[in-house]
Amino acid sequence: MSRSHLALVLLACTPLAAQSLRDLADQRSLRFGAAVNPSRFSESDYATTLGREFNQVTAEYVMKFEPTHPGPTTYSFTQADSIVTFARARNMAVRGHAFVWHISNPRWLTTGNYTPEQLSDILQDHIKTVGGHFAGRVYAWDVVNEAFNDNGSLRSTIWYDGPGIGLKGTEYIEQAFRWAHEADPKALLFYNDYSAEGLNAKSNAIYEMARDFVTRGVPIHGIGLQAHFTANIGSIANIESNIRRITELGLQAHITELDVRVAVDSSGRATDAVLATQAQIYNNIVTSCLKFPLCTSIQTWGFTDKYSWIPGSFPGLGAALEFDANYAPKPAYNAMLNALRDSPPVIPANGLVNAANYTGDAVSPGEIVTLFGANYGQPTLVIAGADANLRLPTNFAETRLLFDGVAAPILYTQAGLTSAAVPYSVSGATTAQVQYEFRGKRSNAITVKVVPAHPGVFTLDSRGQGAGAILDLSHRVVNEQNAAAKGAYIQIFATGGGMTRPSSADGLIASAAPIPELIAPVSVTIGGIDCAVQYAGGASGLVAGGVQINALVDSRVPSGLQPLVVTVGGAASQPGVTVWVK
Numbered sequence: 001m002s003r004s005h006l007a008l009v010l011l012a013c014t015p016l017a018a019q020s021l022r023d024l025a026d027q028r029s030l031r032f033g034a035a036v037n038p039s040r041f042s043e044s045d046y047a048t049t050l051g052r053e054f055n056q057v058t059a060e061y062v063m064k065f066e067p068t069h070p071g072p073t074t075y076s077f078t079q080a081d082s083i084v085t086f087a088r089a090r091n092m093a094v095r096g097h098a099f100v101w102h103i104s105n106p107r108w109l110t111t112g113n114y115t116p117e118q119l120s121d122i123l124q125d126h127i128k129t130v131g132g133h134f135a136g137r138v139y140a141w142d143v144v145n146e147a148f149n150d151n152g153s154l155r156s157t158i159w160y161d162g163p164g165i166g167l168k169g170t171e172y173i174e175q176a177f178r179w180a181h182e183a184d185p186k187a188l189l190f191y192n193d194y195s196a197e198g199l200n201a202k203s204n205a206i207y208e209m210a211r212d213f214v215t216r217g218v219p220i221h222g223i224g225l226q227a228h229f230t231a232n233i234g235s236i237a238n239i240e241s242n243i244r245r246i247t248e249l250g251l252q253a254h255i256t257e258l259d260v261r262v263a264v265d266s267s268g269r270a271t272d273a274v275l276a277t278q279a280q281i282y283n284n285i286v287t288s289c290l291k292f293p294l295c296t297s298i299q300t301w302g303f304t305d306k307y308s309w310i311p312g313s314f315p316g317l318g319a320a321l322e323f324d325a326n327y328a329p330k331p332a333y334n335a336m337l338n339a340l341r342d343s344p345p346v347i348p349a350n351g352l353v354n355a356a357n358y359t360g361d362a363v364s365p366g367e368i369v370t371l372f373g374a375n376y377g378q379p380t381l382v383i384a385g386a387d388a389n390l391r392l393p394t395n396f397a398e399t400r401l402l403f404d405g406v407a408a409p410i411l412y413t414q415a416g417l418t419s420a421a422v423p424y425s426v427s428g429a430t431t432a433q434v435q436y437e438f439r440g441k442r443s444n445a446i447t448v449k450v451v452p453a454h455p456g457v458f459t460l461d462s463r464g465q466g467a468g469a470i471l472d473l474s475h476r477v478v479n480e481q482n483a484a485a486k487g488a489y490i491q492i493f494a495t496g497g498g499m500t501r502p503s504s505a506d507g508l509i510a511s512a513a514p515i516p517e518l519i520a521p522v523s524v525t526i527g528g529i530d531c532a533v534q535y536a537g538g539a540s541g542l543v544a545g546g547v548q549i550n551a552l553v554d555s556r557v558p559s560g561l562q563p564l565v566v567t568v569g570g571a572a573s574q575p576g577v578t579v580w581v582k
Ligand code: XIL
Pocket: 060, 061, 104, 145, 194, 226, 257, 309
């Protein structure tokens, strides 16, 4: 047996490295994180476990008001910056916590007897300075933390009414969000709270505030559910109803501080039975989050029982996290792994769009489409190639996209993003059931409308607007420097042209005559002027469903940047596509 053959045999015998929480979270395009204390980074087990198991970190303490703003005019970021450094070295995201809270405020602030106007200036300076310092390095912030009481009223705090910043009701919360958005316009901004995971007076008050903010365009992007649980977490259905109503506002839901405190003995140990109950809760929460594509992050508050805030805050309780005090995985760890591995993918009802113009109102036979939002797939982008018969695969990278059960040829895929060509078998139907499948696990089905043609013109910026993907007859890109000449032909690239003659084969890369041409009538206008269409159909090197249209730039077309519209069977391509004419 040759050495290389032996190596292959050994490799085949070696069990696949167990997938970590991070590996599976990456396949879910889910940010899976833990609250950390940077003073523990020098402990190798602490740092190694973090880098292996998580793709996100948050500061348990060092990004709060007290540690970052130790004096009226002094800020300190050394500890907090070390979290950013640690994370960037391990390609981890950093989630910020928290600008506004009633705890962890410095004595100079709480004993300063400031007026509301002074407090307003202090808070604005704080948010702008801290948010500005981390801009581009912290992707999301808990802007305001724990501002509501359990009965849904606003908590009495220095920021609200003690004496507050001069605003009434939730206006101080709104103001904090506006300052945070000014400090870092790209950061996602969250309101964060505890005991508001299910349906109750507190979560109702938070939801009503969020709905008001969304309605009035206040820069809010999500709600953080702390998820500090005991063994009795109440109704999972209610938690899912709460996540559903949050995400139906278009907001993201983050599980921000998950831990499940349980009864422990004097040495901090919990019984196997209690740990099994705890594991089921961890599994339930991850499973529930994965039902909602807009539930985009899960964090545990710490990750090892060696360092948890629970024993000091809840005497008699502990063992709340997924790793024990020796960094060994507990049943809760495996329960989360199982949920990440076994939960079916979910796709959003509006996730399937034309790959050229991103319109999702319908699909047509052969149309190249893109599915956004499937929350299970390859962790990084994989691009399909044609087989020996020049066909793209319909089962690629463990992924399939099914239209009424027919697998579509796939162009590329990764978790959250898959492009494929609609099977021609949808022709004649008025709707199609679309399902996504990864590793044999099928998603929910979404219903899409089917029309004969649904043209979209590809654009140079891949955003469906602006300069069209157009070549001149020398195959040079048409742009301002190389405008299309009147009286000359241009080649326009599109999709959504519908059925062809001869009929097209799903996923076939066109190579030899006869290359299928569109059946439906095709017209082109540039600057509102009809331009003769010489050819409309497949093209050598394009997958079936890709359309090339050769049109003659009419002499009446005005010079300069002109709108271009392709019409197929009476259906027009998207507005906003242009072409330079000279
Ligand atoms: C706690 C930390 O875990 C402690 O180390 C710190 O001393 C106080 O804050 N809800 C929150 C967190 O939003 O910021 C709190 O974290 C736990 C409750």
